[in-house]
Amino acid sequence: MSVFREGFLWGGATAANQCEGAYLEGGKGLNVPDMLLGGDVNTPRTFCPHLEPGVFYPSHEAIDFYHHYKEDIALFGEMGFKCFRLSINWARIFPNGDDAEPNEEGLAFYDRVFDECKKNGIEPLVTLCHYEIPWAIVTKYHGFADRRVIDLFVKYAVTCFTRYKDKVKYWLTFNEINIGLMNAAMGALYGLGLVQDEDLARTKPCTLPEIKDVPQQRFEALHNQFVASAKAVIEGHKINPDFMIGNMICHITWYPLTPNPKDILEDQKRDSLCNDLCGDVQVRGAYPYFAKKYYQDLGLDTSFMENEEDLALIKEGTVDFYTFSYYMSNCVTVDENADTVQGNMLGGAKNPYLKASDWGWQIDPDGLRFTLNKLASRYPGKPLMVVENGFGAFDKVEEDGSIHDDYRISYFKAHIAAMREAVKDGVPLIGYTTWGPIDLVSAGTGQYAKRYGFIYVDRHDDGTGDFGRSRKDSFFWYKKVIASNGEDLE
Ligand code: BGP
Numbered sequence: 140m141s142v143f144r145e146g147f148l149w150g151g152a153t154a155a156n157q158c159e160g161a162y163l164e165g166g167k168g169l170n171v172p173d174m175l176l177g178g179d180v181n182t183p184r185t186f187c188p189h190l191e192p193g194v195f196y197p198s199h200e201a202i203d204f205y206h207h208y209k210e211d212i213a214l215f216g217e218m219g220f221k222c223f224r225l226s227i228n229w230a231r232i233f234p235n236g237d238d239a240e241p242n243e244e245g246l247a248f249y250d251r252v253f254d255e256c257k258k259n260g261i262e263p264l265v266t267l268c269h270y271e272i273p274w275a276i277v278t279k280y281h282g283f284a285d286r287r288v289i290d291l292f293v294k295y296a297v298t299c300f301t302r303y304k305d306k307v308k309y310w311l312t313f314n315e316i317n318i319g320l321m322n323a324a325m326g327a328l329y330g331l332g333l334v335q336d337e338d339l340a341r342t343k344p345c346t347l348p349e350i351k352d353v354p355q356q357r358f359e360a361l362h363n364q365f366v367a368s369a370k371a372v373i374e375g376h377k378i379n380p381d382f383m384i385g386n387m388i389c390h391i392t393w394y395p396l397t398p399n400p401k402d403i404l405e406d407q408k409r410d411s412l413c414n415d416l417c418g419d420v421q422v423r424g425a426y427p428y429f430a431k432k433y434y435q436d437l438g439l440d441t442s443f444m445e446n447e448e449d450l451a452l453i454k455e456g457t458v459d460f461y462t463f464s465y466y467m468s469n470c471v472t473v474d475e476n477a478d479t480v481q482g483n484m485l486g487g488a489k490n491p492y493l494k495a496s497d498w499g500w501q502i503d504p505d506g507l508r509f510t511l512n513k514l515a516s517r518y519p520g521k522p523l524m525v526v527e528n529g530f531g532a533f534d535k536v537e538e539d540g541s542i543h544d545d546y547r548i549s550y551f552k553a554h555i556a557a558m559r560e561a562v563k564d565g566v567p568l569i570g571y572t573t574w575g576p577i578d579l580v581s582a583g584t585g586q587y588a589k590r591y592g593f594i595y596v597d598r599h600d601d602g603t604g605d606f607g608r609s610r611k612d613s614f615f616w617y618k619k620v621i622a623s624n625g626e627d628l629e
Pocket of ligand 1: 154157314315389464483527531574580581582583584589
């Protein structure tokens with residue numbers, strides 16, 4: 140018998156902006172990722188305040204899921220998926236962010252997607268905002284810095300909850316809501332939709348780190364996002380009390396590099412701020428005790444944290460389950476000369492015991508067991524779900540069309556084995572969706588070449604490729620894993 144519960148949600152996760160394409164079809168408006176060019180492991184992505192003609196924007200066509208969804212969901216069904224995590228593209232529903240009425244063509248598209256999931260026996264898990272703030276909300280309102288955007292988001296959430304109340308049970312409000320605390324450039328633009336007027340007025344594109352950061356505004360915008368998330372949870376439960384509405388944290392697991400107590404303290408601080416602050420607000424319904432001091436140390440005016448009405452909403456609108464992404468771990472040290480590595484959103488000190496991917500992300504399956512146990516003890520009784528875990532790699536297509544991605548199989552094998560140990564430890568884990576079950580555009584670098592899928596997509600960074608889909612070795616392997624409810628990892 141499997142250690143994973145019956146009905147365990149095995150599957151895969153995507154985001155609309157990284158796979159749909161059709162960026163102006165069906166009445167969709169522009170969103171933040173539509174304004175970004177690709178980079179690579181050493182080159183940050185470029186931000187264009189205005190679309191430049193003749194330039195290749197990876198999200199504009201992405202992998203064209205918009206026209207291939209039937210084929211893709213059928214392939215997920217063939218692998219035996221129980222769950223497909225996807226996001227609704229906010230700008231397909233409200234192209235200008237503040238439209239009086241939603242765009243029927245956008246709503247109808249997701250009806251078709253959810254119907255296709257049902258046909259294949261797959262439960263959708265829907266992220267309402269996966270780095271997909273409508274561009275008009277950035278230019279008109281400066282994103283979540285403007286409190287009116289709280290209600291624009293809630294209106295959008297209520298529109299989706301109402302329309303799909305009988306088709307979707309599992310929802311997430313914001314993808315990786317903690318990004319604004321970890322990576323100023325990505326967090327401000329991607330997570331919170333903040334761009335200053337002087338950057339909007341640029342006549343030439345600039346790299347993400349060149350965009351001006353205003354910490355006071357960034358932290359206030361994050362607070363507004365907490366309120367928006369809480370309000371959405373409250374409204375969602377009124378629409379369907381059976382909804383399971385979760386949060387989503389980019390969990391970067393930190394270890395002290397040495398037993399030097401200074402490293403231990405630094406590690407504790409990093410974990411508290413990067414991971415626990417947002418998790419506590421959304422699960423426990425209040426800012427943790429250390430938040431205010433940290434904000435004050437940054438020189439911020441913290442009066443925004445004291446709005447009684449907001450705090451009451453945050454207290455009421457706590458989530459039903461906790462979800463997170465886990466790819467790698469990093470070390471923390473006060474030693475400025477320590478070797479460093481890259482990572483998801485944040486790099487850190489190099490761990491001498493771990494190997495890294497070609498993008499410098501350290502591979503650490505034990506860290507997943509450690510993280511699951513940490514979360515289970517921090518949020519007792521809260522169901523947990525790993526909603527992103529995966530291995531970005533270069534794939535080689537053989538002459539006969541096969542793709543032997545044993546490196547990806549090894550990564551998943553080790554992480555699922557670690558998860559199994561965590562479940563044996565007693566962790567209340569309800570599901571696991573791998574990141575990018577089908578190749579898609581990388582969020583961090585905008586590349587196609589950084590492939591995550593069990594399904595290969597013929598599409599490349601120079602814009603060539605016919606979007607054809609094919610099964611990699613890992614496709615057949617994951618199918619066996621699901622069929623055995625996580626027991627057969629060979
Ligand atoms: C997470 C994001 C995803 C995804 C993933 C992999 O942080 O939620 O959108 O892209 O990271 O990162 P990347 O695409 O940079 O390899």
